[in-house]
Amino acid sequence: MKTPLEVNKLASKVVQYGTVGRSMSISEQTVDADAESFDGRRLMAAKTAATGRLVAVLNQFSHSIFIAKETTFDVRVRVYKGLPAEKVVRMARPVNFDEWLKRAAHALEFQHCFLRDPDTGGMLLSKAALQLYLHDFAQLELSRKMDVCTVWTERALAHLIDAHHADQRERGAKEVWELACRFENHGVVSEFAAVFHSLCKGLGDLSFGMRTASAAALFALAEVPTTLARMPVAEITRALLAASVVPSNREADGNGVVQVLGALNKFIGTKQGAEAFLAAGGVAHILPLIRMPQTEVRRAGLVCISSALELPELPAPALLQVCARAADFVALGESADDAPSVRTVSYFLLAHAVRRAWAAHPPASLAELLTAQSVLVVRGIEVANDDLAALTESGKEDSTAMLNAEALLEGACGCLWSLCGCLTHMGHPVEIGEPAIAVLLPLALSSTQPALGCIAAGVLSFAKPSDALADAAGEEGVCARLLPLLEHLVNRTKLTRRHELLGAAIANWSQLASEHNRLQARGGLGRVLALCSALSDKSAATGRIALRGLAASLHTVLACTAMQLSSGDAIDPARATAPVDTEVVVQALRLLGSTKLGKLYGSGCLFGLARGASTGFDQLRVNEIVGEAGGIEALGALFRSAVEDGRAEALGSWEQGVAHLSSAALWLLVYDEANATRLTRVGTDLLMRIAQGALQVSTVVQTMCVGIISKLMRVEYLSSALMKDGAGSVLAAIGEDAHKSGTQRVLAATALNEVAQSEAFRGDLADATDAVMVSLVNARGPGGNEDMQLVACRSLARIAFGARKRRLLEIGATRELLRLVKAHDASVALRELALNALLNLSGEERNQVVIAKACIFHLAALLYTPPSELCAQHVSEILSNLALNQANRSLMYRAELVLKHAMWAGLSEIDPEAAVEGRPRERGGPGMHAGSNEEGEPHGLRAAAARRGKGKARQGA
Numbered sequence: 001m002k003t004p005l006e007v008n009k010l011a012s013k014v015v016q017y018g019t020v021g022r023s024m025s026i027s028e029q030t031v032d033a034d035a036e037s038f039d040g041r042r043l044m045a046a047k048t049a050a051t052g053r054l055v056a057v058l059n060q061f062s063h064s065i066f067i068a069k070e071t072t073f074d075v076r077v078r079v080y081k082g083l084p085a086e087k088v089v090r091m092a093r094p095v096n097f098d099e100w101l102k103r104a105a106h107a108l109e110f111q112h113c114f115l116r117d118p119d120t121g122g123m124l125l126s127k128a129a130l131q132l133y134l135h136d137f138a139q140l141e142l143s144r145k146m147d148v149c150t151v152w153t154e155r156a157l158a159h160l161i162d163a164h165h166a167d168q169r170e171r172g173a174k175e176v177w178e179l180a181c182r183f184e185n186h187g188v189v190s191e192f193a194a195v196f197h198s199l200c201k202g203l204g205d206l207s208f209g210m211r212t213a214s215a216a217a218l219f220a221l222a223e224v225p226t227t228l229a230r231m232p233v234a235e236i237t238r239a240l241l242a243a244s245v246v247p248s249n250r251e252a253d254g255n256g257v258v259q260v261l262g263a264l265n266k267f268i269g270t271k272q273g274a275e276a277f278l279a280a281g282g283v284a285h286i287l288p289l290i291r292m293p294q295t296e297v298r299r300a301g302l303v304c305i306s307s308a309l310e311l312p313e314l315p316a317p318a319l320l321q322v323c324a325r326a327a328d329f330v331a332l333g334e335s336a337d338d339a340p341s342v343r344t345v346s347y348f349l350l351a352h353a354v355r356r357a358w359a360a361h362p363p364a365s366l367a368e369l370l371t372a373q374s375v376l377v378v379r380g381i382e383v384a385n386d387d388l389a390a391l392t393e394s395g396k397e398d399s400t401a402m403l404n405a406e407a408l409l410e411g412a413c414g415c416l417w418s419l420c421g422c423l424t425h426m427g428h429p430v431e432i433g434e435p436a437i438a439v440l441l442p443l444a445l446s447s448t449q450p451a452l453g454c455i456a457a458g459v460l461s462f463a464k465p466s467d468a469l470a471d472a473a474g475e476e477g478v479c480a481r482l483l484p485l486l487e488h489l490v491n492r493t494k495l496t497r498r499h500e501l502l503g504a505a506i507a508n509w510s511q512l513a514s515e516h517n518r519l520q521a522r523g524g525l526g527r528v529l530a531l532c533s534a535l536s537d538k539s540a541a542t543g544r545i546a547l548r549g550l551a552a553s554l555h556t557v558l559a560c561t562a563m564q565l566s567s568g569d570a571i572d573p574a575r576a577t578a579p580v581d582t583e584v585v586v587q588a589l590r591l592l593g594s595t596k597l598g599k600l601y602g603s604g605c606l607f608g609l610a611r612g613a614s615t616g617f618d619q620l621r622v623n624e625i626v627g628e629a630g631g632i633e634a635l636g637a638l639f640r641s642a643v644e645d646g647r648a649e650a651l652g653s654w655e656q657g658v659a660h661l662s663s664a665a666l667w668l669l670v671y672d673e674a675n676a677t678r679l680t681r682v683g684t685d686l687l688m689r690i691a692q693g694a695l696q697v698s699t700v701v702q703t704m705c706v707g708i709i710s711k712l713m714r715v716e717y718l719s720s721a722l723m724k725d726g727a728g729s730v731l732a733a734i735g736e737d738a739h740k741s742g743t744q745r746v747l748a749a750t751a752l753n754e755v756a757q758s759e760a761f762r763g764d765l766a767d768a769t770d771a772v773m774v775s776l777v778n779a780r781g782p783g784g785n786e787d788m789q790l791v792a793c794r795s796l797a798r799i800a801f802g803a804r805k806r807r808l809l810e811i812g813a814t815r816e817l818l819r820l821v822k823a824h825d826a827s828v829a830l831r832e833l834a835l836n837a838l839l840n841l842s843g844e845e846r847n848q849v850v851i852a853k854a855c856i857f858h859l860a861a862l863l864y865t866p867p868s869e870l871c872a873q874h875v876s877e878i879l880s881n882l883a884l885n886q887a888n889r890s891l892m893y894r895a896e897l898v899l900k901h902a903m904w905a906g907l908s909e910i911d912p913e914a915a916v917e918g919r920p921r922e923r924g925g926p927g928m929h930a931g932s933n934e935e936g937e938p939h940g941l942r943a944a945a946a947r948r949g950k951g952k953a954r955q956g957a
Helices: 097-107 127-160 166-180 183-189 193-202 208-221 225-230 233-244 254-268 271-279 282-291 295-309 316-324 326-334 340-359 365-393 400-425 434-445 450-462 467-472 479-492 497-509 513-521 524-541 549-566 582-593 596-611 619-628 631-644 654-669 673-682 685-692 699-713 716-724 727-736 742-756 762-777 786-800 805-810 813-822 828-841 845-864 869-883 886-905 912-916 939-950
Strands: 072-081 083-092
Touching (some): 166 183, 166 193, 183 225, 193 208, 208 233, 233 254, 233 271, 254 282, 254 295, 271 282, 282 295, 282 316, 282 326, 316 340, 326 365, 326 400, 340 400, 365 400, 400 450, 434 450, 434 467, 434 479, 450 497, 479 513, 497 549, 513 549, 524 582, 549 596, 582 619, 582 631, 596 619, 596 654, 619 631, 631 654, 631 685, 654 673, 673 699, 673 716, 685 699, 699 716, 699 742, 727 762, 742 762, 742 786, 762 805, 762 813, 786 805, 786 813, 786 828, 805 845, 813 828, 828 845, 828 869, 845 886, 845 912
Antiparallel strands (some): 072 083
């Protein structure tokens, strides 16, 4: 709406003309009956001395010769000579004051002319004098108009407060609207506070016409900020909200309802109005409007919802109410009765609501609703795409219908994008279906529709990937088709949001094994790493040290993709020894010098490459290339910076991720002895401190450090230096510490067991190794596992094979092994190793006595029902060794009786505890047992008798 001050402000001027040099007599000024009119025109007259004719010139103030933009203006001349006559002369805009006088005289056929103030009769001889006069006249005219406006306002107010005549109240509202349409009248109307309250009361009138007229008047008044500041905004907003949801509006004229909604939308945009709207639950009230029968009302309802969604203080419950109406928005988007613009807006509004609800942590109950609507939106995308294709085939590319179809498809895709993002955030990713992937993938690849391409890429970045969808996309799949486009855009165009979303889509779909294989078959890892390098090179070329904005975001997404590609499974076994692309390793190393997340994913890439099978490369060759390229030093420096920052223990922190991946990569890389040497040169002090627990890191990182130290200790020419640095003591402390994880204790014990066999360290590590192994024999609970026990039993069997049997007895090794043999839940493999260790210990006299006293009946039970053939062999040989000691004669005799009784009674097993008390438990029926030979004689007794005859102790392997 244009302001009346711009087009309707009128004023009158007086111009008196006369001939110079003649005598002049000025008569009384005569004013026509129409000198005063509503639009502010005023007739002022002057009498020329020469002819006595009354000449009046009327002009508009906005068209005055001094400020006018127009090139011409009209001069109306009235001549009184008998009957009044009128003449209109059009004159060009003058250059200056004197030129104007000259042209005026020529147009009116005078020789000369001059200007005179009609009130005072004074001459206006300059432009400044005329402007001063016009200014005074304008002030007087404004005062007169205000007086007139006051009268009209009072009259309108009188009609508004008429309690007995509805038509008079409606007339008053319309009169206020007419006055409010001229902005210069607001200074008067706004002084009448009763007008605002009467109009607000009129919004609740039973008459539909009164409600619409009141809303129109309030809207016009709110157009001027100074008037709006005087209005009771909160009260008016609540009244407008109530008037907009009156049930009778469904049968009323849609244009009238739109007037109410338009006024409501105006007041929602104010701070007080927004607060009142939200406090009254306005969102819940206006949401049903999008299902109204009138098309214009549905459109206006969408506008109001849009204004509500733009409010920054909109509470989460209101957002969830909008999302709960998702079915209405989708139905409106699919409706053929509404204009394409309305359908498009409904999709975009739902998308906007879902995006805002996404950040507000929506409840899980909303996921089911949004998932159902996403299916309908996908169907809407397919329909919109078919319509667009039909218009394209008909050759109407430049038509309005074509533009509307593109906008509708864009709105539907944008809505699906928001739904996919929100549902993925809620843990319910959307599987879009095969027909949708056939539409979205070509859109993402489109070069003629960049906006749709950006949105389609966004959908693919959040949609749930599946092998079926990837196969439906064609032989190349999804990633292998998106990657060439991304390479083209990165290398030849300015970075946009589309670049980032294409990268995110590739990262999302490359998680699939099929997509990973397709990319790897086409050199995907090298191409993705090359894109990361290109982004870094472009940033460096522009003088930026670090990547920023879209470049940093895209770099992060691509680095994540590279890590995924390097951490998957091999395409096929034939590629397990494929030649290594040195450039791939070098580019992966470049990530370590990029952004923070680039360093994280670069560590992951190197870890995946070092695993070897992930990319089909030769692991040993990768280790060699990484070492020669300075990867050990780079990873060591990165690991140190992450750990010494002090946040490596914080779950989910960047430091923890970098420390985890870099330490894992180093552990794998030091399997190459040259890399182990490089790491030793970098320094192992940090690894020692972490292994000892002096630095706060996660258990996983600590385990990696223990693994690295254990591997370095096994390198013969490095172990001496490490021993001097205290690596042996560190590993021994870890092995004995029950609070350490089982993996750490196994690593430490294994390393000690291996190093202790060396002649150079056998004496230094013997006692420490013995103590560690004894502590691991029966390690159970959170810090123990069977692997630890297997390592311990195997090591003790080796140690007991030598001359340290008495030493093992003194430190409790025999006692712990006996406990393990008695345990009912021990596995067969573990029991075999424990019995092997006991067999070697049973060659020493004191151990023979201890074993027989503590375990003779358990050995008899194992001989009667052996878990395995090897167990039976070990038990038989142990009993043979025990029989050599005269102190065990009584126990051996009792054990033999127990075995005979069990055989003759046909027991299924022997209860060792009952046998100790002299009452063998009877189970099963009579018959021959698997522990006896064909003659019914137990294997163990015959073997023991045979070995006793030899009089020689036996040892296990």
